[in-house]
Amino acid sequence: MVRRVHMTRGWLAMAAFGAMGVAGTGTAGADALEGASEVVKLWAQGAPDAKGTDPAKDVPTLSVFLPKPDVATGAAVVVCPGGGYGGLAIDHEGKQVAEWLNSIGVATFVLKYRLAPAYREPAMLHDVNRAIRVVRQGAARWGVDPGRIGLLGFSAGGHLASTGGTHFDAGKADAEDPIDRVSSRPDRLILVYPVIAMATPYTHQGSNRNLLGEHPSEDLLKFYSNEQQVTPETPPTFLAHTNEDSAVPPENSLLFALGLRKAKVPLELHVFEKGQHGLGLGSGSKEHKIAPNPAFQSWPKLCEVWLKGQGFLDKKALQSP
Template identity: 50%
Template sequence: MSIASTAQEITLPLWPAGKVPNYQKTNETEKSDTTDIVRISKVQNPEIAVFIPSKKSATGQAVVICPGGGYGILAYNWEGTDIAKWFNSKGITAIVLKYRLPNSKSNIVPDKSPLMDAQRAIRLVRANADKWNIKMNRVGIMGFSAGGHLASTAGTHFDNGNAGAADPIDRLSSRPDFMILMYPVITMSKPTMHSGSRNNLIGQNASSEQAKFYSAELNVTKETPPTFLAHATDDNGVPVENSLMFYQALKDHGIPAEMHLYPKGGHGFGLALGIPETESWTDRCIDWMRSLNK
């Protein structure tokens, strides 16, 4: 464990040393490009960066944040640490997930690693709930673009934990208590799918069963958590229909959902600073999160 100079950020490995599942040692090394935003690729050691607000202002809520990047890179600060710091200002503990990407040679089965890491992150947060001033039933997940796909997959494929697991963390539930999906990739089906995310995750020749598993709109059940969605209509990267499809599936199953569609913002607007039509999404999101505590 390392503690940053602010004493408010804690970095933890997701898995015990030498016990990362679905991992094989290769000559790959993690890469980071900091040209304009921090872009991380070839993740070898998945981890979480935990941003903890003051105990006095803590709401008890926590959000695991999955940065986007088409399953090829992670937009680590733009859709990760910047978001976490904003959450902290609202008394919410934020956990930025540095998850493994399927295009790394270090994966044994490429598509399995991101979901494994997301599920583990939720369990790890619950395991540290008391230490981080979190309530165990207020742990959600958030994702942007392909990170939104990962978040929606975690929200539609989860378990209650393995009571007989040797690792006590694996005994905890991986079900998020809520989801926040920002311009998310949802479906793996034409014509609405984002082909880059699909190809990076499951490949062009994926089976129909694999495509169905990773199409979140087809996996909603009555156990799917409440969801907040935000998307720009002029998104030319991930069509707004992805959010519309998921909202409809939630509605059909009686899952509480709130969706905000904005006329402008394009794709990848992050906090949407300086985009007047869209930047109020943060206020709407906090209002919605507060309503969950009532």
């Protein structure tokens, strides 16, 4: 059974990296993230409900980072940088994360999704669902196992990742577009200081407002309160947060973990004592005035151990899409 799809961090600068290719035929270009082999448009003919054709805001893309062949495992992860649904922390929650994942043999696809104020829901949900489909449908091209595609998100990007992990479908077998024929369900979730709850005292108001607007309905708040949307089909999940996070309190991760436990979904949760919001890999960010945090630097290794225990990093014969 699969779920239905319903079609602040103000200091984060919005970083736009343009779309230089189309799904299946992307090419590297001047606007690609440094180190990316190509940038792929999620929709070759334009995103649904796009309000224009500006690459910076109207064209959702994936920047592709492939590991060296001698370390490649066949696993892949789509990365959703944070930014309160109004910007993208594209370096320390995007490019740096891709470099880490590549180092452990994981193909990485950094998602540039549509943002407020130009867009609100369901554009972001459409983008993350489509991103998983694009990677799965193009798996053979990138040397990816279509049964090992994870979704990783930070802060508001963590909310988007948790949305992708609770609001997905199996694809439409008779769709004209072959990408729409495959499942949008991620195989694993990795949520790092994620925004989760949309109708509690722990809600990140900036993300809530940018995603849902000024006066969202109760139904919309519930739909995007992803701790309430967990089912046994939600993917196994790794969560990392800090106890000191005042921007997005750790209750967000705790509530999602409780939902996972109730649904009997495998999970691993780490709440570190010290550390501000927005730490990325824990190595800090000069751009955002975030100091390194040695304790939080351990979460990527803990996550790697978890992924290995899940069999996600095993080198094996690739499945057919």
